Amino acid sequence: MSVIVDLILGVVTSIGGFVEVGSISTSAQAGSEFGFQLLWAVAAAGLMLAMLVEMAGRLAAVSKQPLAAAVRERFSIQFQIVPLGAELLLDLLLLAAEIGGVGIAMKLATGVGFQWWIVPIGIAIWTVLWRCGFGLIEYGIGLLGLVTLSFVVAAWRLGPNTHDLTRSLLPSLPQHDAVRYAFIAVSIVGATVSPYLLNFYSSGTVEEKMTEKELWVNRVTAYMGTGFGTVVSMGILVTSAMVLGPRSIHVESYEQAALMFVPAFGRWAIALFALSLGIGCFGAAVEISLNGGYVASQVLGWAWGANRPRGSATRFTAAFTLLLLVSLAIAILGFDPLQLTMISVALTVVVMPLMVLPFLVLMNDERFVKQHTSTAIGNGFLAALTILGALLAIVVIPLEVLGG
Amino acid sequence: MHAGFRRSILAVIAALVLTGCGREDEAIRQHRQAFESLGSTMAAIDEAWLAGHLSGTFTVTALAQTLQLAEQERAALAASPEMLADPRGAQLSQSAERLSRLLAATIRDVRAADAGAVRRHLADNPLPPQGRS
Amino acid sequence: MDLVRDLLDKKVVDRHGREMGRVDRLVLELRDDAPPRVTAIELGPAVLADRVRPIFGRWMRGLEVALGIDQGRPLRIPFADILGTDAHIKVDAAAGETPASTVEKGLRRWIGRIPGAT
Numbered sequence: 001m002s003v004i005v006d007l008i009l010g011v012v013t014s015i016g017g018f019v020e021v022g023s024i025s026t027s028a029q030a031g032s033e034f035g036f037q038l039l040w041a042v043a044a045a046g047l048m049l050a051m052l053v054e055m056a057g058r059l060a061a062v063s064k065q066p067l068a069a070a071v072r073e074r075f076s077i078q079f080q081i082v083p084l085g086a087e088l089l090l091d092l093l094l095l096a097a098e099i100g101g102v103g104i105a106m107k108l109a110t111g112v113g114f115q116w117w118i119v120p121i122g123i124a125i126w127t128v129l130w131r132c133g134f135g136l137i138e139y140g141i142g143l144l145g146l147v148t149l150s151f152v153v154a155a156w157r158l159g160p161n162t163h164d165l166t167r168s169l170l171p172s173l174p175q176h177d178a179v180r181y182a183f184i185a186v187s188i189v190g191a192t193v194s195p196y197l198l199n200f201y202s203s204g205t206v207e208e209k210m211t212e213k214e215l216w217v218n219r220v221t222a223y224m225g226t227g228f229g230t231v232v233s234m235g236i237l238v239t240s241a242m243v244l245g246p247r248s249i250h251v252e253s254y255e256q257a258a259l260m261f262v263p264a265f266g267r268w269a270i271a272l273f274a275l276s277l278g279i280g281c282f283g284a285a286v287e288i289s290l291n292g293g294y295v296a297s298q299v300l301g302w303a304w305g306a307n308r309p310r311g312s313a314t315r316f317t318a319a320f321t322l323l324l325l326v327s328l329a330i331a332i333l334g335f336d337p338l339q340l341t342m343i344s345v346a347l348t349v350v351v352m353p354l355m356v357l358p359f360l361v362l363m364n365d366e367r368f369v370k371q372h373t374s375t376a377i378g379n380g381f382l383a384a385l386t387i388l389g390a391l392l393a394i395v396v397i398p399l400e401v402l403g404g
Numbered sequence: 405m406h407a408g409f410r411r412s413i414l415a416v417i418a419a420l421v422l423t424g425c426g427r428e429d430e431a432i433r434q435h436r437q438a439f440e441s442l443g444s445t446m447a448a449i450d451e452a453w454l455a456g457h458l459s460g461t462f463t464v465t466a467l468a469q470t471l472q473l474a475e476q477e478r479a480a481l482a483a484s485p486e487m488l489a490d491p492r493g494a495q496l497s498q499s500a501e502r503l504s505r506l507l508a509a510t511i512r513d514v515r516a517a518d519a520g521a522v523r524r525h526l527a528d529n530p531l532p533p534q535g536r537s
Numbered sequence: 538m539d540l541v542r543d544l545l546d547k548k549v550v551d552r553h554g555r556e557m558g559r560v561d562r563l564v565l566e567l568r569d570d571a572p573p574r575v576t577a578i579e580l581g582p583a584v585l586a587d588r589v590r591p592i593f594g595r596w597m598r599g600l601e602v603a604l605g606i607d608q609g610r611p612l613r614i615p616f617a618d619i620l621g622t623d624a625h626i627k628v629d630a631a632a633g634e635t636p637a638s639t640v641e642k643g644l645r646r647w648i649g650r651i652p653g654a655t
């Protein structure tokens with residue numbers, strides 16, 4: 001009985017914690033510029049993430065080690081330093097973007113510029129990290145994050161043509177702006193499959209002491225949680241497509257994006273959008289910071305864990321504090337959060353093969369996953385997609401930057 | 405021999421001019437699309453405010469952000485003299501300037517809660533969207 | 538014994554099962570007529586950095602000296618003190634007496650002062 005309750009909670013919190021600054025930014029732009037046409041990219045990215053998340057949980061449950069620790073053991077530090085360095089840099093940028101996102105949400109609600117909110121937000125994030133155990137963080141973020149279901153409600157209220165929606169789940173070529181189309185498709189993948197998510201999820205699995213017997217719980221949570229979370233991202237795209245698209249409004253600011261809620265929610269539009277953006281970004285910021293602590297401690301062999309007193313794992317505490325401080329410094333410099341977000345997600349796709357391919361090797365090493373190795377089809381699918389995505393990104397990103 | 409050589413030179417010049425024109429066409433189209441998006445944003449914000457869906461605070465914030473984007477786009481347009489020399493580019497630049505002034509005036513009128521003035525500004529949008537591009 | 542696979546980068550625990558870190562470097566004795574022999578394992582961020590690039594190792598060492606935490610680093614555990622090598626490397630030492638625990642305790646003086654540390 002309690003397993004079922006855990007399962008439902010796990011799925012629900014995955015839905016609530018899914019959407020953050022990357023998915024909001026990319027889905028809003030995709031919808032406003034290309035209608036429903038990029039829905040397949042959101043679906044494909046969601047499928048990739050579900051597969052990777054399930055694998056991360058499986059690795060942790062069987063080997064009792066989180067991803068970063070397993071990579072060090074299997075590949076040694078000389079190899080790991082490259083993907084690790086890349087991930088930490090990406091985490092810094094993405095964390096700064098998420099903090100900026102919360103700042104923008106506060107600006108939408110109060111009119112006060114986002115830079116003024118950076119320091120208070122940083123303090124709030126650190127306080128949550130200081131006081132809360134892993135379960136409280138996950139359930140808190142997940143349950144509060146259910147406000148992002150507003151995107152699904154808005155899309156549903158607008159009454160989209162279901163035939164058009166299902167047709168858009170299949171990839172199609174754009175009729176205009178091919179480079180921009182490819183760039184947004186690639187960015188959607190980068191926004192959804194964030195590297196920090198894999199280590200974070202595997203660390204959480206270790207924190208919650210999941211066993212081999214519960215692998216089915218892991219599989220259900222990963223696929224259902226990510227699946228329903230993807231529906232929220234689709235809600236953003238559809239709402240944007242139906243409200244902003246027909247008005248030829250291209251999303252270049254979050255104020256414009258917020259307008260997508262007006263037809264569906266009237267007076268509540270801005271409040272709901274600000275809450276969705278703010279809570280989504282805050283939750284992600286907490287997770288990214290915490291993950292910084294996890295990664296540093298797991299690679300260097302320090303004591304770690306959010307379920308133990310912070311005073312008993314001081315290097316772990318110092319690590320996530322340092323990551324948060326550096327990101328706050330970047331955020332305070334005042335970069336436009338939307339641009340910072342787009343840079344982060346674009347770089348993520350380029351670097352993704354470095355992280356996914358070693359992970360795939362681990363998932364086929366019996367010393368780590370015993371008999372629970374991955375299937376050849378799964379491996380092939382993920383390897384192909386990450387490599388293709390990276391190649392496409394390398395071609396398209398310079399074209400977009402130079403042409404735009 | 406001479407005629408052939410002249411024809412080749414003309415062909416190369418024509419090709420260069422055409423690609424140059426093509427690039428400029430594309431640039432003008434992108435700028436126009438950007439300004440139309442901002443003009444449409446202004447219209448959407450104004451309508452929502454007039455309908456009572458948006459608070460005065462948010463409306464001013466959103467219009468100010470739109471004005472900032474409009475100014476950035478105008479600066480980008482002004483940064484290339486070839487664009488301004490092109491009659492389409494020059495006209496776009498003038499419309500963009502009117503848009504910026506309209507945005508500024510609307511901000512002032514929203515602050516003063518003058519719905520009538522905002523409605524008049526709505527009708528004055530210099531860059532209505534020309535359908536989905 | 539495959540040195541790289543079975544020793545390097547593996548988790549090290551003390552005689553009571555408490556975590557001590559990971560094997561950051563092996564100390565080898567080179568012999569003329571036989572394969573190299575492991576004489577000790579070493580733990581410490583400086584030797585770890587050294588494996589990536591010697592210059593990083595020097596920087597890390599400099600940082601340790603500057604922070605005053607270079608006493609007893611790197612932690613060297615003789616091969617004879619290794620008690621077992623299946624999932625983790627179990628060694629005949631105590632986690633509380635290592636330089637790493639000194640750093641932990643040192644940080645605790647700062648972090649421990651914030652309410653809610655324990």
